[in-house]
Amino acid sequence: MSFEDLLNIIVAVYRKTNQLLLGDIEEAMTLTYQPPTGSVLLLTVSDLDGSGTLTVSGTVAEAADTEDFAFASDGFKQGSKEFTNVSGVASTGITSGTLKIESVSSTGAELYGEYLIKEDVKARIAEKKSLITVVIPGGAIRANLKMYCLAATDVLENDIIVSNTARFIAASVIDVQDYDDVHHKTVDLRPEALSV
Numbered sequence: 617m618s619f620e621d622l623l624n625i626i627v628a629v630y631r632k633t634n635q636l637l638l639g640d641i642e643e644a645m646t647l648t649y650q651p652p653t654g655s656v657l658l659l660t661v662s663d664l665d666g667s668g669t670l671t672v673s674g675t676v677a678e679a680a681d682t683e684d685f686a687f688a689s690d691g692f693k694q695g696s697k698e699f700t701n702v703s704g705v706a707s708t709g710i711t712s713g714t715l716k717i718e719s720v721s722s723t724g725a726e727l728y729g730e731y732l733i734k735e736d737v738k739a740r741i742a743e744k745k746s747l748i749t750v751v752i753p754g755g756a757i758r759a760n761l762k763m764y765c766l767a768a769t770d771v772l773e774n775d776i777i778v779s780n781t782a783r784f785i786a787a788s789v790i791d792v793q794d795y796d797d798v799h800h801k802t803v804d805l806r807p808e809a810l811s812v
Contacts, residue, residue, distance in 0.1 A: 619800055623738035623765065630776040631733050634726040636702070637717040641670075645705040647717065652729040653700050655719035659685050660692040661710075668709020672717075674702035694724060730776065739765040741779065741805065761805040767791065767798040776808065783808040 636647045641661070651657070657672060667688040674681065676697045685693045687710065705717070719727045741763045761784065763777060771777070777784040784805040791798040 620738065620766065623740050625739055625741065625779060627737050627739045627741075627763070627765075628735040628778045629733045629737055629769070629771050630730050630778060631772065632728045632730050632774070632776070634719045634728050635716065636719055637705070637715065639715060641707050641710050641713045641715045643707055645707070645715070647702050647705070649729060649731045650701055651699050651719040652727050654698040655700075655727050656698055656722050657683070657695045657702075658692060658718045658720045658724070659695070660716040660718075661687050662690050662714045662716075664690050664710065664713040666709055666711040668707060670710070670715065671706045671708065672699070672702055673704050673706070674699045676700070694720065696722075698722070733770055733775065737765060737769055737771075739763050739769075739777075741784075763803040763805055765801050765803065767800050769801055771801060771803060777803070777805060 633649070636649045636651055636657075637645065638648075639645065659670060661670075664687060668686070670685045670687065672683045672685070672695070676699055678700075681697060683695045683697045683699075685695065687693070705715070719729065721727055741761055743760050743762075763784075763786075765771065771786055771789055773786055773789050775786045777786060785808050787804040787806050790802045792800050792802055
């Protein structure tokens, strides 16, 4: 029997983030994730070569619109338009560099969206043995659950794990080694509704 044979359920992994894009500046770019509704965009450039303009195209107030961000050096610029969808980002004059786009409110507060990272993840969720749960009024309740999955599974601390019956938060993620490589991941879970 292999380790994979022990993985008896299918889960999905979601991640809450406000980072919509992180990558090299190219002539035309698309976002990894779409902004949550009505998000102002915060663009940060680094390792900039050349000066120029990054033009964001998308939907603002249910109409097609664009917003230009001019950069002459490394730094950040916050837009003023509230995008509900971004169809693309075009670069004019900038030959290389790194671009990060984040979704924020008009006052600069981070706006998080929940994005699917991977569905159909083979896993096993089991109760941790020999733990005592102490419930103190007003205190945090810790769940005694652990998830096991393949080493290649993209799961990080604070990701949301969704099974067919419940939603959990990944409290910690541990790479379990065998002789010379990562064998699998062990993820401590807590129910999403509980505080830490």
